[in-house]
Amino acid sequence: MRDRHQRATALVFAVHGAVAGTLATRMPWLQEHHGIDTGVLGLILLCPPVGSFLTMPLTARLAYRFGARATTRTLLALWCASLALPVLAPGPLWLVPAFLLSGAAAGMSDLAMNAQGVLVERRLGRSVMSGLHGMWSVGNLCGAGVGAVAAQAGLDARAHLILVAVSLVAAGAAGSRALLDDGPAPDEKPPSRFTVPPRAVLLIGLIGFFATFAERASGQWAAIYLTDVAGAGAGVAAAGYAVFTACMVAMRLGGDFVVRGLGPVATVRAGAVTAVLGGVIVVASRTPVPVIAGFALFGAGIAVVVPLVFAAAGQVARTPAEGVAGVATITWMSGLVAPPVTGWLAGAFAFPFAFALVTCMVAAMIWPARALRPRPGAAARVPVGAACAD
Numbered sequence: 597m598r599d600r601h602q603r604a605t606a607l608v609f610a611v612h613g614a615v616a617g618t619l620a621t622r623m624p625w626l627q628e629h630h631g632i633d634t635g636v637l638g639l640i641l642l643c644p645p646v647g648s649f650l651t652m653p654l655t656a657r658l659a660y661r662f663g664a665r666a667t668t669r670t671l672l673a674l675w676c677a678s679l680a681l682p683v684l685a686p687g688p689l690w691l692v693p694a695f696l697l698s699g700a701a702a703g704m705s706d707l708a709m710n711a712q713g714v715l716v717e718r719r720l721g722r723s724v725m726s727g728l729h730g731m732w733s734v735g736n737l738c739g740a741g742v743g744a745v746a747a748q749a750g751l752d753a754r755a756h757l758i759l760v761a762v763s764l765v766a767a768g769a770a771g772s773r774a775l776l777d778d779g780p781a782p783d784e785k786p787p788s789r790f791t792v793p794p795r796a797v798l799l800i801g802l803i804g805f806f807a808t809f810a811e812r813a814s815g816q817w818a819a820i821y822l823t824d825v826a827g828a829g830a831g832v833a834a835a836g837y838a839v840f841t842a843c844m845v846a847m848r849l850g851g852d853f854v855v856r857g858l859g860p861v862a863t864v865r866a867g868a869v870t871a872v873l874g875g876v877i878v879v880a881s882r883t884p885v886p887v888i889a890g891f892a893l894f895g896a897g898i899a900v901v902v903p904l905v906f907a908a909a910g911q912v913a914r915t916p917a918e919g920v921a922g923v924a925t926i927t928w929m930s931g932l933v934a935p936p937v938t939g940w941l942a943g944a945f946a947f948p949f950a951f952a953l954v955t956c957m958v959a960a961m962i963w964p965a966r967a968l969r970p971r972p973g974a975a976a977r978v979p980v981g982a983a984c985a986d
Contacts, residue, residue: 602724604774605716606731608672608709611768613735615676616702618760621743622683625753630688640688643695645932648703652924655707656917664917665777668712671705672768678702679761683754707924711917713903714910715776723860725903726851733845778916796912797919799967800905801926803864806957807901808927810871810894812934813954814840817942818891821878825947828884836888840895847899860904864965868958871897875955879948898958902927908968 627637659667678701681694713728739760746756819837822828828836855863874893881887905927906920913919941950 607771610735613732614739617736617739644699647696647699651700659917668708675701676764714916723855725907730848797922804905808930813938816935843895851900
């Protein structure tokens with residue numbers, strides 16, 4: 597029975613990732629269809645994170661009002677359905693509300709499914725969050741792969757995204773019936789409409805800020821770093837990014853076994869040391885092979901940190917949704933600022949200087965990692981009889 601809940605939650609993560617991967621492949625079609633240049637598209641693509649940031653704090657209240665399972669299923673369906681919004685926009689200006697709504701659905705469903713991951717961990721009594729995030733990456737790769745095939749075949753993006761949206765809505769609805777539920781206690785007060793991070797979450801959020809900054813900075817700039825600093829060609833640079841991503845996915849899929857053996861604190865510290873070693877290699881090298889190896893170590897080292905941050909935040913707050921919402925506010929902010937800040941540092945100084953600072957941020961995770969230590973008194977309820985729906 598427990599495995600059923602875990603499989604359902606893993607499917608939710610995979611479906612969520614598939615939506616993101618699918619949408620990313622049709623951005624060139626959107627740009628060509630609406631006749632907008634790269635600068636305008638870049639401004640429009642600020643809308644999804646803005647929509648997410650503005651609406652994510654509402655997730656905890658929705659979970660309180662409707663329950664964790666119903667909230668997750670509904671928000672996931674909205675995220676899947678939002679695939680059709682950008683491609684059905686009648687003009688460029690309509691892309692702004694389309695992406696604001698899409699971002700809102702993405703962020704809120706992301707919080708809801710991570711809260712589900714916390715409930716599963718409580719039910720099982722062991723770490724599963726890293727593997728769940730690994731399933732998101734698997735779904736993302738699958739969505740991107742199908743999208744690439746559809747684009748190569750010349751399939752109209754409207755037909756492609758509507759078909760995928762309907763399929764993913766159906767898959768998410770059918771597969772998420774076994775999600776866990778978490779109703780409020782009789783005397784529990786509803787969360788505020790806009791939840792700010794509780795004090796206990798702030799230190800955990802700091803770890804998430806550093807890890808997310810490192811992940812987004814590397815993901816955005818690894819290929820360009822290889823080209824500008826290591827003199828790599830376009831193919832080798834792309835391969836370097838692929839190696840970084842593959843190491844993150846592989847580590848997340850197997851990270852739960854490491855966490856169960858070492859515990860979250862030792863896992864994060866060992867990962868930070870591994871990532872720092874990789875960062876030193878990246879900064880010190882000027883040829884492609886060692887730089888790629890450095891990025892591989894960097895990706896493997898930081899891979900499990902964010903999943904553990906979400907798990908820990910869900911344990912220390914009053915409810916999983918509140919804890920996850922609090923730490924997600926911090927990590928999403930980090931994800932927003934990481935690419936431009938890294939680019940600015942690289943332009944003002946040099947790429948090695950920028951990534952030296954990113955490496956220092958990773959090293960700074962070692963001390964506060966103690967905040968991820970499991971707290972015996974943090975185990976919370978999962979109501980008996982509300983575990984699954986048939």
